[in-house]
């Protein structure tokens with residue numbers, strides 16, 4: 001550790017690696033799941049910063065360590081904290097609430113208590129890792145109270161917060177019994193970033209409705225007990241991205257190109273390969289996608305073995321009931337469709353319930369003719385951007401839900417769908433499978449321009465530049 005701390009400290013629920021400690025005490029680690037890690041890893045690697053987060057298992061008493069060119073500061077979570085803070089409040093209260101209540105959120109006072117305690121521990125760990133005057137960048141819905149707690153501990157640091165998931169409309173957010181504390185927690189930051197303009201606007205509206213503070217456009221004026229102006233907080237959109245050039249380069253390597261061909265051969269050389277890649281989450285619209293595909297097979301509009309679907313569904317939050325239910329539902333549906341339409345050696349759906357290394361993902365993207373991103377609600381969806389970054393051959397088609405943050409940026413050139421509209425979704429899938437190479441090329445070139453220009457380096461630089469521009473006098477008065 002740097003003697004007086006780090007100039008940039010990233011604070012997120014998860015470290016970028018999941019640590020496992022073997023019986024002999026030996027530590028091994030694997031990459032953590034999800035879009036947040038995909039985006040932030042290159043930022044921390046290139047800035048010599050520290051990353052404060054949880055190591056991915058209960059009761060890990062680990063000292064800070066270095067991995068993949070990052071200084072990682074583990075925050076231990078007990079089994080009970082995992083149940084009540086992570087599986088409970090974060091993923092059974094906030095996650096469904098912030099994603100359009102696709103699943104009903106559960107409200108438990110005990111979970112809220114533990115959420116506060118754990119947020120305090122993250123704030124303390126961040127305070128201990130930050131150099132004087134450092135920038136601390138807090139991430140996502142699991143840690144919304146950290147900005148305020150950290151400001152109390154370390155008034156000298158600049159605090160940014162970025163919400164990777166949607167911020168819901170007031171009418172939904174207002175259901176949260178602790179809505180005011182959450183808003184106040186976030187307002188401890190100098191800059192609060194969201195994926196979309198609509199998310200930032202929802203937050204500002206919540207501030208106006210739930211506090212006495214005044215707002216003007218993106219700026220919220222925070223006043224002290226006597227009404228004196230203390231600080232200004234900005235709430236603005238900063239659409240996140242991936243390390244596009246690295247992904248593009250990976251997909252161009254002979255090994256990945258070769259592997260893409262092998263995958264097609266292993267799948268029996270279908271004419272059209274459809275692909276879905278998601279964490280197994282009810283926000284991703286996996287059932288809608290499979291239902292639409294099943295109906296197209298039923299109607300004979302698509303036929304096996306000419307067409308096949310590969311669905312990679314990486315395991316996620318497996319102790320939360322809604323996720324267990326989803327897994328059952330998806331697996332019943334996949335089994336039924338394979339039973340009805342599969343042939344020897346040619347299932348209609350290749351369903352994979354595991355995650356793959358980046359090289360294999362790049363090969364899969366390259367092998368796929370059509371990428372299906374049909375989320376019912378998604379902060380951004382970085383899988384869509386990975387698919388585009390992999391397609392330097394300008395081929396392939398992206399079917400993209402209008403309920404993803406990515407649709408704001410890529411909607412013009414992707415084939416947009418409302419995944420609730422099964423008829424529309426079927427028409428979009430057919431369009432994508434029959435698309436002429438010229439049209440596909442035209443669309444993909446536009447998509448690639450956007451994704452290669454707006455990469456994660458630009459995202460973090462823009463966010464940190466705005467954060468650094470916060471006048472210091474605002475922070476200390």
Ligand code: G6P
Nearest residue numbers: 014033034035036140164165317
């Ligand atoms: C989304 C969230 C992240 C989260 C990831 C994986 O991308 O925005 O905060 O880390 O999903 O979910 P998990 O619960 O496994 O961390």
